[in-house]
Amino acid sequence: MALLDVKNLSIRFAGRSAAEDVHAVRGLSFAVEAGQCVAIVGESGSGKSATARALVGLAGPNALVEADHLLLGATNLLAFGPRDWRAVRGRQIGFVLQDALVSLDPLRTIGAEVGETLREHRLVPRTGIKPRVLELLASVGIPDPAQRHDQYAHQLSGGLRQRALIASAISGEPGIIIADEPTTALDVIVQAQILRLLSELKADGRGLILISHDLAVVSRLADHIIVLRHGEVVEDGTPEAVFQRPQADYTKALLAAIPSGRTRGQSLSGDAPRSAAASAAKAAQPVLVASGLNKQFGQRHVVNDVSFTINKGETVGLVGASGSGKTTLARIVLGLERPQSGTITLNGAPWSALPEHRRRPLRPRVQLVAQDPLGSFDPRHRVIDIVGEALEIIDFPAAGRRAEILRLLASVGLDAVHLLRRPRELSGGQRQRVAIARALATRPSVLICDEPVSALDVSTQAQVLDLLAGLKRDLELTMLFVSHDLGVIQHVSDRVLVMNDGRIVEEGLPDIVLEQPRHPYTKALVEALPRLPVG
């Protein structure tokens, strides 16, 4: 018998009238067997998290959960009240939450958090709690559990926090574990470790429900993949079937939208096929030259003797895990941080050494597309003000400003409809387009893209990457592209810099660096990258 059997599940959030009801999920059916993993994949708004929450009775007071049946073993979960759910949660179904930083109580020790289920369900005698917690911490691979037991969440790294959450989820020996985006906030190497831990739990005979936006992440673990879109199941099958012979157009588009080395020079969103690699084979003309950059914050050497060159029309990818110093390096290049030693020159003239008042007139030449476009716009301003401000700074004649704004918006795929919108009224992809339009308004010599697609869904990411590729070709853009995502870096870069602990550890063509890495760190990074089993 299946551990959990879901038949025709639908989740509805009640509106004021039946017409305003929001159908988060419709007609979802699956069964979880012992030692099996069901993956539910979808973009934001697909209903995947609503499903996860409904399965532990946390769908919320205004959610209507209906199903033909919802069976946990032989128990009917549909008839459950809050008390019944409390007996199930932690004991029969373990729930691993998404964000380890906010999901752990900052005022309680890790030991107290992990021991919570043991105490609540009175699973072991009071004196047995601590030894059991230490055992659990060790079993999820937390080194030195005795020390960690008494520490607080903020003293642990992201990976350790996620492990602690998993330890807490398995503490009641549940038969089923639901993990909602368990690796989203982690970098690739830690992500690979967490995925390995989850696969061990699966091998122990637990049923696993994995919720993710990332097809590549689930491909390693899943025995059954369900692709959701707007609450409807669009694809449902074994990994082989989903990856090799996807049935729905949406799944095909999703698979095609994942950037990697193979997709370089190709369109990801499938809008217009493009001719590849026209920019190569030109005499190298250095635009930005950095030499011997150093930056220390207290004892930490965040940027350590970094030198590189960016040539005209070239995209240099900067890849590294969180904490590797890549964001600080980008801020030095932008002139927002001053290096302690070393210099950056721009078109042969000094840049980093200039005092602020002399750099200010030159600032339009180095522009930024940030990770969080919403935060980089004044919330009171409309799109026309946001782009217009950049034109005002380069003294663009006021008479032609509106036309120029429209031209810039058109170049990023927006039109006059968006002129009067405020940032909050735009979708994530549209916001990033506005950010790109603003950055291009000053006709910069170098464009710094700091994780520009990290906050976006795969399909939106594909559109933005395609847009940048098109602009690069048409305008001969020179770019420094910072990302933690090897696939994205491999897709966009002409040359790659790999950064670790403040140093550039490897540099070269993306195919060579990322297909045949030499430095141990690059090797670890590449091995940890989840890959799709597509031919």
Add this chain to the structure above:
Amino acid sequence: MTDLSSPLSPPENASLRKLRRGRLRPGIVLAALVLAFLLVCGLWPQLVAPYDPYGLDLLQSLKPPSWSHIFGTDQLGRDIFSRVVHGASYSLYVGVGATLIAVCVGIAIGLTSGVLGGWVDLAFMRVVDILLAFPSLLMSMAVVAFLGTGITNILLAIAIAAIPGYARIVRSQVLVIRNSGFVEAARVLGQPPLRTLLRHILPNTIGPLVVLSTLGIGSAILHSASLSYLGLGPKPPTPEWGLMLSEGQGYLRAAWWIGVFPGVFATLAIISTTVLGRYIKAYSEGRE
């Protein structure tokens, strides 16, 4: 592949937002009506008041509420209702005037402190700390003792007592905005700092403050009534609510209406500005 180009916005946000909007609770409508009435009283008292607030009529003294004098008359035969109506202008004058001054000076101090930082910030904030250490009513009394009594001096006293709080709020708001992504974006564009200050920092600071100041008007009215009650405000026979309250105190057994009605009006004014202020605050934060 047309599927991918359509925006993937979750529909739930829109309907939730619709649910929250357009729901006016009766308490808020009532508060707005009371304030509107007081505003008319304050601006055009002769439209509302049936008698001269200073007009003596000793034959009609100490009459209880009746159809000809709905709030009754005082010991000198003056119509209480007319006096209460005329009193609205003093309260509104002090409430709005003191808040306006306090907000403007508070912005100036908070902005200077937050933008310049360093020793300027340190100096301003220590002074603010010292001023905040005194209860604001005590503070106002000290200022009145220094400036002398009278309605305008009360206004200044209340304004001075309220400045430190506003300065604090503005400063912390400035510190948040100064480190925001859009101020950094302006810097990357090469915008001169003064323009960034005027275009991004100042407007984003004032917004929340305007909301907060509506709450401040209520407490300014309360303070002005308290100071007048203590005899630090205008002199008799001015129809000021706090003063009328203290004058009516001696007759509380014989003629309760002399003291009670000015008190009721002051309470109504304070409650309705506070209710409305809270509503505006909640609305601007997206809670209503």
